[in-house]
Structures are given as structure tokens and as C-alpha cells.
Amino acid sequence: MKKIKIIFLVLMVLMNSIFAAGCWNYKEVDQFSIVAGVAVDIGKNSKYELTAELIQISGGKEAKTTSKTVTVEGKTIFDAARNMISISGKKLYWSHAKVIILSKEAANNGVKNAIEWYTRDSETRESVYVLISKGETAKEIFDGQGTTESIMSFILQDIIKNQMSLSKSSVTDILKYSIESQQKGASTIIPAVSLKLMNDKMVPEVIGTAIIKNDKLAGFLNGEETKDLSFIRNEVKGGVLVEEMQVNNLPAIITLEIFNSKTKVSFSAEAEDLVINIDIDTTVAIDEVEGTVDLSDEKEINRLKQITENTIKERIETLIIKIKSEYDADIFCFGIKLWQNNPQVWKSVKNNWEDVLSNAEVNVKTNVHIKNSAIVS
Amino acid sequence: MGDAMFNNILKRKPESNVKSNVANDENIGLDMSLDNNISFLSNIFQKDETVIFREFQNKHLEAAKCCIIYIDGMVNTEIINENIIQPVLRSDLSENIKSNNLLEELMKKVIVSNSVELEADISKIVSSVLYGDTLFLVEGYNKALVISTKGWKIRSISEPESAKVVRGPREGFTESIMVNLSLVRRKINTTDLKFEFKEIGERTHTKTCVCYIEGLALESILNELKQRLEKINIDGIIDSGYIQELIKDAPYSPFETVGSSERPDVIAAKLLEGRIALFVDGSPFVLTVPYVVVENFQANEDYYNNYIYSTMNRLIRGFTAVTSITIPAIFLSIVNYHQEMLPTPLLLSIAASRQNVPIPTSVSLFLMLFIFDVLREVGNRMPAPIGQAVNVVGAIVLGQAAVEANLVSAPVVIVTAITGIMTLINMNFISATIIFRTILLLGASFLGIYGFFICFIILYLHLMSIRSFDVPYMMNVTRAKNHDGQDAWIRAPWWVMTLRPKIIAANDLVRQSSGKSKEK
Numbered sequence: 014m015k016k017i018k019i020i021f022l023v024l025m026v027l028m029n030s031i032f033a034a035g036c037w038n039y040k041e042v043d044q045f046s047i048v049a050g051v052a053v054d055i056g057k058n059s060k061y062e063l064t065a066e067l068i069q070i071s072g073g074k075e076a077k078t079t080s081k082t083v084t085v086e087g088k089t090i091f092d093a094a095r096n097m098i099s100i101s102g103k104k105l106y107w108s109h110a111k112v113i114i115l116s117k118e119a120a121n122n123g124v125k126n127a128i129e130w131y132t133r134d135s136e137t138r139e140s141v142y143v144l145i146s147k148g149e150t151a152k153e154i155f156d157g158q159g160t161t162e163s164i165m166s167f168i169l170q171d172i173i174k175n176q177m178s179l180s181k182s183s184v185t186d187i188l189k190y191s192i193e194s195q196q197k198g199a200s201t202i203i204p205a206v207s208l209k210l211m212n213d214k215m216v217p218e219v220i221g222t223a224i225i226k227n228d229k230l231a232g233f234l235n236g237e238e239t240k241d242l243s244f245i246r247n248e249v250k251g252g253v254l255v256e257e258m259q260v261n262n263l264p265a266i267i268t269l270e271i272f273n274s275k276t277k278v279s280f281s282a283e284a285e286d287l288v289i290n291i292d293i294d295t296t297v298a299i300d301e302v303e304g305t306v307d308l309s310d311e312k313e314i315n316r317l318k319q320i321t322e323n324t325i326k327e328r329i330e331t332l333i334i335k336i337k338s339e340y341d342a343d344i345f346c347f348g349i350k351l352w353q354n355n356p357q358v359w360k361s362v363k364n365n366w367e368d369v370l371s372n373a374e375v376n377v378k379t380n381v382h383i384k385n386s387a388i389v390s
Numbered sequence: 391m392g393d394a395m396f397n398n399i400l401k402r403k404p405e406s407n408v409k410s411n412v413a414n415d416e417n418i419g420l421d422m423s424l425d426n427n428i429s430f431l432s433n434i435f436q437k438d439e440t441v442i443f444r445e446f447q448n449k450h451l452e453a454a455k456c457c458i459i460y461i462d463g464m465v466n467t468e469i470i471n472e473n474i475i476q477p478v479l480r481s482d483l484s485e486n487i488k489s490n491n492l493l494e495e496l497m498k499k500v501i502v503s504n505s506v507e508l509e510a511d512i513s514k515i516v517s518s519v520l521y522g523d524t525l526f527l528v529e530g531y532n533k534a535l536v537i538s539t540k541g542w543k544i545r546s547i548s549e550p551e552s553a554k555v556v557r558g559p560r561e562g563f564t565e566s567i568m569v570n571l572s573l574v575r576r577k578i579n580t581t582d583l584k585f586e587f588k589e590i591g592e593r594t595h596t597k598t599c600v601c602y603i604e605g606l607a608l609e610s611i612l613n614e615l616k617q618r619l620e621k622i623n624i625d626g627i628i629d630s631g632y633i634q635e636l637i638k639d640a641p642y643s644p645f646e647t648v649g650s651s652e653r654p655d656v657i658a659a660k661l662l663e664g665r666i667a668l669f670v671d672g673s674p675f676v677l678t679v680p681y682v683v684v685e686n687f688q689a690n691e692d693y694y695n696n697y698i699y700s701t702m703n704r705l706i707r708g709f710t711a712v713t714s715i716t717i718p719a720i721f722l723s724i725v726n727y728h729q730e731m732l733p734t735p736l737l738l739s740i741a742a743s744r745q746n747v748p749i750p751t752s753v754s755l756f757l758m759l760f761i762f763d764v765l766r767e768v769g770n771r772m773p774a775p776i777g778q779a780v781n782v783v784g785a786i787v788l789g790q791a792a793v794e795a796n797l798v799s800a801p802v803v804i805v806t807a808i809t810g811i812m813t814l815i816n817m818n819f820i821s822a823t824i825i826f827r828t829i830l831l832l833g834a835s836f837l838g839i840y841g842f843f844i845c846f847i848i849l850y851l852h853l854m855s856i857r858s859f860d861v862p863y864m865m866n867v868t869r870a871k872n873h874d875g876q877d878a879w880i881r882a883p884w885w886v887m888t889l890r891p892k893i894i895a896a897n898d899l900v901r902q903s904s905g906k907s908k909e910k
Contacts (some may be wrong), residue, residue, distance in 0.1 A: 038724050038727065039727060039728060039752075039835075039838070040727075040729075041727065041744060041750060042725060042726075042729060042737065042740055042741040042744050043741055043744040043745055043747070046739065047737065047738070068738065070745060071742075071745070072739050078738055078742070106729065107732045108729065109729075109730070109732035109737060111734075136730075138730075159679065167734075194733060262502045
């Protein structure tokens with residue numbers, strides 16, 4: 014009797030664990046359409062107009078992957094996503110989507126609203142890159158022609174991944190956006206994408222960033238400004254600096270490659286008279302020289318170092334003034350840093366952070382190491 | 391007097407064998423009259439025309455009427471002619487034989503043979519005749535001489551087909567138990583090596599021999615083995631496989647808990663680790679107990695080659711043993727349930743190969759694996775020249791044509807091929823591989839990776855629960871402490887393996903005296 018009881022118990026546990034658990038969704042790979050990327054626009058009749066780039070696979074020995082786009086309207090993003098079945102015929106598969114592109118209108122409507130479904134659904138991923146289209150609509154980006162691949166979303170993914178050696182744009186995925194936008198008083202940036210005419214082809218270009226303040230689009234920064242911003246945000250991983258210096262009254266243009274850059278932000282003084290110190294420590298190498306410079310002379314190198322330090326400092330100060338006056342947005346993550354370093358101060362200022370920030374004094378210190386002169390072998 | 395009695399018995403049980411003819415009545419036996427004895431024995435061997443009765447007399451001593459009985463084909467006729475018939479016929483018995491006991495004098499002075507026994511027990515007499523000995527009867531004696539004249543054709547010692555080696559001894563066991571014992575004896579020259587014979591099989595009377603090293607083998611395991619052999623009650627043993635299955639632990643498990651090998655070096659090495667060997671006459675496969683799971687992965691060459699190379703090979707065997715069971719199930723569950731786990735380019739190429747394929751992935755996997763097993767079995771059964779044709783058909787028709795005709799997708803064929811090759815590396819437990827691979831695949835096709843893991847855990851628990859002669863089957867697989875793991879997943883260098891396997895050789899752990907300090 015006891016044995017039967019034990020067997021019965023084990024059976025019950027097994028049955029439950031088998032039949033009450035998930036994983037009901039047996040599906041063959043050819044029974045769904047793989048979504049490569051999504052574009053969110055504001056529709057004419059409904060609230061949202063969702064455009065999905067679907068991967069089309071022609072089977073057989075020489076398999077080819079191309080893409081087509083499907084545009085559907087819906088009251089919400091998920092509503093539109095499900096409405097797509099009525100056109101595509103197959104269920105859409107979102108796990109392999111790489112990018113989500115928002116139009117300016119959609120961003121004005123609230124970026125969080127547009128990506129909320131992505132953070133909540135089980136099939137979608139939080140590692141999807143967010144982009145904002147500089148053009149009229151977001152879906153027009155998918156009409157561009159790629160130079161390397163045929164699927165636009167994959168091209169955009171490659172651009173974003175590899176632009177860290179350019180530093181003229183930033184990387185923002187859904188997870189990063191959700192974290193940064195939840196910080197009180199913080200504004201975020203999202204890379205901007207546009208189509209550019211090149212050799213009679215419209216090719217995508219990811220350069221510059223969009224400023225998002227209070228979850229809404231506030232404006233755009235160009236590529237150079239984005240690079241300066243990256244210095245402050247400690248996000249520089251590469252890129253080049255072009256410096257001009259006078260040698261014997263002749264101009265010489267020197268291009269420096271950034272190897273590595275570290276930025277420390279510290280705060281001094283209390284509450285109202287906040288002083289922000291930015292220390293930038295950059296290692297560069299001379300990569301290209303236009304003109305004649307005697308690089309074997311240590312004085313010349315030192316002069317170049319001085320010039321570079323000054324230009325970086327100037328540009329960063331200009332950017333901070335511009336942002337302060339035009340947008341009044343804390344896209345530098347100063348608030349987060351203050352909260353991490355001086356939580357007591359943060360508590361006292363967080364309610365009128367924007368005012369405190371606009372009155373704060375910013376000291377920029379730059380230190381450039383010129384590692385080598387890239388001796389040509 | 392005898393005839394009537396025997397006729398009675400024969401009437402009662404006309405077809406029963408010799409043993410039952412004579413066993414029950416102790417009065418039955420040889421009597422003084424040669425004629426009676428001959429008719430008595432010819433009654434026992436009636437309708438068996440291979441039994442030869444040869445009657446002859448000594449030319450000097452009329453009273454010495456003799457008869458030899460043997461089975462044609464089982465004996466060496468040269469020995470009979472020159473060492474039995476010739477001396478008895480020609481020597482002057484009237485001069486040589488002084489005492490009254492003619493039979494004993496013949497045994498001591500006339501018959502030239504290394505083994506002669508005086509025997510009165512009729513059942514022993516009959517069984518030794520059946521095993522190739524010659525029976526020597528003399529008028530006036532109720533006893534007989536049993537002279538060893540065994541001489542039948544046996545296969546010469548050659549390298550076993552089932553386990554060829556590049557490095558190592560090239561001899562293999564034959565079908566003759568005495569030859570097999572000598573092969574092991576030649577490797578272990580000690581009086582501690584014990585051989586205990588036992589006949590199994592009501593009709594075949596197959597000789598078996600329990601072989602062990604005294605002082606190394608555990609008494610408890612030896613007694614358990616003897617007890618299990620005692621309980622066998624079967625009419626015949628043709629191959630050691632019969633006994634292997636009859637004395638096995640976990641009889642319903644596809645995993646073998648009794649080992650078998652065709653190589654004397656393997657058996658000798660296992661005896662030296664404290665295991666017990668069981669030789670069965672007529673089978674070149676010698677059984678060993680206890681048998682644990684790591685022995686599936688141990689090849690004799692491991693111990694003769696460089697230890698780094700051996701370790702690499704053993705890791706490959708272990709790895710392929712796991713993957714040959716799991717690969718189809720993992721593939722199926724990821725491709726059909728968890729596509730998000732695949733890198734995008736891989737998903738695209740798998741999706742591309744799936745285009746226009748009508749059969750679902752799970753069905754096509756089952757189908758291809760089944761066809762692979764059919765091909766494997768055909769390869770075993772076919773005569774060698776035709777086997778080539780099977781390979782061509784298998785490779786071309788299944789590998790290429792099926793993909794080109796869009797019946798199955800290319801990844802399925804690749805997974806089947808990988809699984810098949812990996813299965814063939816570990817032929818020791820191919821039955822378990824096929825069965826559990828199918829179970830895992832079933833689990834995966836119903837419940838994805840979740841079902842796969844349920845079945846995998848069941849497999850693991852099953853392996854953990856098995857014992858072979860009270861030794862845990864998974865011994866040393868999950869442990870790497872001290873000396874436990876040195877001969878499991880890896881093959882440690884010989885200078886490190888100072889101790890024998892812990893549980894099996896508990897009597898005497900030290901293999902190399904330098905390991906004494908580490909015994910505990």
C-alpha cells in the first residue's frame with residue numbers, strides 16, 4: 014500500500030511537471046517569418062503604423078535571403094504587430110529583430126510608449142538597437158539600398174556595432190534606454206539614422222544622435238558634437254581627432270587616432286554652488302600628417318599635445334554651454350554620477366536638478382598622451 | 391540382470407539423456423562381464439553411430455579381452471593407435487603382468503598416456519567419453535580406465551576481429567576453454583591465480599571456469615558470482631552471452647553490467663585489478679565482474695600508449711558517448727522550440743534548407759536515424775563483398791538524393807551522420823545508445839529542451855541506481871578525488887596509478903609500493 018502511494022505521488026509530480034509546464038510551441042523554422050527590424054510611425058487613422066522588415070528566404074541549394082516590408086496600422090504597437098498576420102500569412106517571429114527605428118513624430122509621442130511592448134513581451138529582446146530617423150518617416154529607411162548586405166536591419170546593426178571606432182554616434186539598446194530614462198532628471202541620447210544619396214543609391218547613414226528629454230525628442234546633435242558628448246559620458250572607444258597647428262607659419266594638419274580615453278566626473282561644494290570637475294585622460298597616436306612637422310622634436314610634440322588638450326577642452330565647454338542654453342537637458346549623466354558619488358547632495362537637489370545644473374560651474378581638465386608617431390616602416 | 395532394468399528405465403523415459411538414465415539408481419553400473427558392459431554402454435549410446443566400439447585381445451594372454459570406446463572425431467586417433475592399442479596388443483602380458491589385478495597393471499605399465507584414471511561411476515564415464523576421452527574396458531572388471539585422448543580441430547590463436555589494436559599483444563581467445571586459460575596463465579605466473587570449474591547446462595554440460603587472483607578478488611563478489619551461477623538452470627549454453635544475461639544485475643537495463651572481452655591482455659589486467667573472470671567453453675568472449683561504466687571507455691591500447699594521447703582518446707570516447715545520445719534531441723529542441731537560441735545567420739541557413747521540405751523535422755530525424763540503424767545492421771549481416779554496395783546506396787541515396795529531392799533538410803542529414811559516427815565509436819553500449827537516444831528524441835519532440843532534460847535526468851538517475859555485483863555502476867565517473875578519477879575520464883601516467891580501483895580491490899589496494907603512503 015505504501016509502495017502504491019509512493020508510486021502514485023511520483024506519477025503525480027511527473028504528470029504535473031510534464032503537462033503543466035510551458036514549451037507548447039512546437040514550430041518549424043519555415044512556418045514563420047523572421048522579423049529583421051521594425052519601424053514605428055504615426056499613422057493616419059490609428060495611433061501607430063508599424064513597418065516590419067521580413068526576411069525572405071528562397072530555398073534550395075543556392076539559398077538567397079532578401080527582405081520585404083509589411084506596413085500595418087494598429088491602436089497599439091502589439092495590436093499592429095498581430096494585425097500583420099492578416100497580410101504576411103505567417104506568424105511573425107520577433108526574437109531575431111535587430112533594430113527598431115522611430116520616426117520623429119513617434120519619438121515626440123513618447124519613446125517609452127513605442128518600445129514598451131519590446132520590454133514586456135516574451136519573444137522580443139532587450140538587446141534591440143533603438144534608432145531615430147531624421148527623415149520624414151521611419152519606414153523610408155528600409156527602402157534604402159545596402160552596400161554590403163541586402164537586409165537593411167542587418168546593415169544598420171553592423172554600422173552601430175562597428176561605429177565605436179568612429180565615436181560619431183552612440184549605441185543605445187532597449188535595455189540601456191529603459192535604465193537611463195528611469196533615472197530622475199536624466200535625459201538620454203539615441204543614435205540618428207538618415208538616408209544619404211551616394212552613387213545614385215540611397216544608403217543609410219548612422220551619424221549624430223537625437224536628444225531625448227523627458228521621453229520626448231528635443232533635438233539632434235551632429236557627429237562631432239556626439240564625439241564631444243562621448244568624451245563626457247566616458248563612452249569613447251576609438252575615433253580620430255583632427256588638429257591644426259602652425260609650423261614655421263605654415264599650417265599642418267595632424268590626425269590623431271584615439272586608443273583609449275577615460276573620463277572622471279567629480280563634484281565639489283554643496284547643493285546650490287555645485288562645481289563639476291571633468292578629468293579627461295586620452296591616449297592618442299599620430300596617424301596622418303599633412304604638411305611638415307618635425308616629430309622627432311619633443312617640443313613640437315609637446316606643442317601638439319597642448320593644442321589637442323585645448324581644442325578638446327574648448328569643444329567640450331562649447332557643447333555644455335550649447336546644451337544648457339538650448340535644451341536644458343542632462344544628457345551627460347551628471348545626475349546619475351552625483352547620485353552614485355554624493356547621494357546626500359543628490360537628495361537635496363534632485364527636485365530642482367535642472368536649475369542646479371544650469372547654474373553649476375563646470376571645470377574641464379584634459380590630459381593627452383601622444384603614444385607614438387606611427388613610424389612608417 | 392542389467393538389460394531388463396535398463397529396458398525398464400528406457401521404457402519409462404525413452405528419450406531422456408544419459409544422466410537421467412543412470413542417476414537415480416545407484417545399483418546401476420558396470421559389472422564383471424565385458425559383453426554385458428559393452429551391451430550396456432551401446433544401449434546408452436544407441437542410435438549414435440559416431441561411437442566406436444573396438445574389441446581386441448592380447449596375443450599372449452587370452453584372458454585379456456579388451457574393448458575401447460570412443461567417439462569418432464573427438465579423439466586423436468594417433469594416440470589411440472600407438473599408445474593404447476599397440477602396447478596392449480603387442481606386449482607380452484603373460485610375462486609382464488604378475489599380480490591378479492590386470493586392469494591396474496595395464497594402467498601402470500602398458501598404456502602410454504599422460505592422464506589415465508580408474509573410474510567406476512557410470513555418469514562420469516559417459517560424460518568423459520562424450521568429451522573426447524577413451525574408455526578402456528577389460529573382461530572381468532567392473533571398473534574402466536578413462537584415458538585422455540582429446541583431439542579435435544580448434545581454431546588457431548589469432549587477433550580478434552572485434553578489437554584490433556595498433557599497439558599491444560595480438561593474440562585473442564579461441565573457442566577452446568583450456569587454450570584460453572593457458573593464455574591468461576601465461577600472463578600471470580602465480581599460484582594465487584585460481585581456476586574453479588563448473589558445468590552448466592542440463593544437456594550441453596558446458597564447462598565454465600571461474601578465474602580470480604586470491605587475495606585480490608573480494609570474497610563477497612566471488613560468492614555472489616558462484617551463487618548466481620548455481621541458480622542457472624538452463625538446458626544449454628552456446629555462448630558466454632547466455633550467462634552474461636542470466637547473471638546480470640539490472641536485467642531490464644540496456645546497459646551491460648557484466649563485461650566481456652576477447653583479449654587475454656584485457657582479462658589479465660582486469661584480474662590484476664581484483665575482478666573475477668568467467669571462461670565459458672565454446673566462446674572466445676570471457677566475462678568479467680564487476681563491470682562499471684568507465685570500463686566502456688577503457689581500451690587496452692590506452693595503457694600501452696603515451697598517457698597524454700590515451701587521455702585525449704578517452705575524452706573523445708566519453709564526449710562522443712554523451713553526444714551520440716543527446717545531439718539529435720538537442721538539435722530538434724533548439725530548431726523547433728527555441729529558435730531564439732540560434733545565432734541569426736545559422737537560423738537563416740537552417741530556415742533556407744527547410745524551404746519546401748514537407749516532412750516535419752522530428753519525423754525526418756526519427757526516419758533518418760532508423761534508416762541509419764538499418765544500414766548498420768545490413769552492414770553486419772551482409773556478406774563482405776555486398777557490404778560495399780550497401781555503403782554506396784546509403785551514402786548516395788540518403789545523403790544526396792534525399793536532400794536534393796527536398797524530402798529531408800540538409801541539417802537533418804548532417805546531424806544523423808554525426809550521430810551515427812559517434813555511435814560507432816562506442817560499440818560497447820550501442821544498444822543503450824540507440825534506446826536512450828530515441829527516448830531523449832521523443833522527449834525533445836514533445837516538450838523541447840524541457841523534455842530533453844527530463845529524459846536526460848531519468849537516464850542519469852537510472853545510471854546512478856544500477857549496481858554491478860554491489861559495486862556502483864557509475865563508480866569514479868563523478869569523482870576526481872585522490873585516486874578515484876585517475877583511470878576514469880583520463881588515463882593517468884603509470885607512475886601515478888599506484889592504487890587499484892577502490893571498491894573492487896578493497897582487499898589489497900596497493901599496486902605500486904610507492905603508493906602505500908597514499909592508501910588512505
